[in-house]
Amino acid sequence: MTERAQYDAAEQRAMREQRARGEMPPCPRCAVVMTERPIGGGSFGLGYARQREWLLCPSCHRSALFDVRRGTRN
Numbered sequence: 001m002t003e004r005a006q007y008d009a010a011e012q013r014a015m016r017e018q019r020a021r022g023e024m025p026p027c028p029r030c031a032v033v034m035t036e037r038p039i040g041g042g043s044f045g046l047g048y049a050r051q052r053e054w055l056l057c058p059s060c061h062r063s064a065l066f067d068v069r070r071g072t073r074n
Ligand SMILES: [Zn+2]
Pocket: 027, 028, 029, 030, 031, 032, 057, 058, 059, 060, 061, 062
């Protein structure tokens, strides 16, 4: 029994690509829409141009963390 289950690399890549298109991806295992969690200890001005997103599945509680570039819309 694993307490900290993770998505594999292919699943994370698929979710990141869908998120980059502006869509909230579903969990590939549960087909439940992921929940976005804020990252960081409430501090602003980190100075990073890119933003990180932490998506959490409310069903299986797996999470995925990735960098998402924002600010441009096609
Ligand atoms: Zn899940």
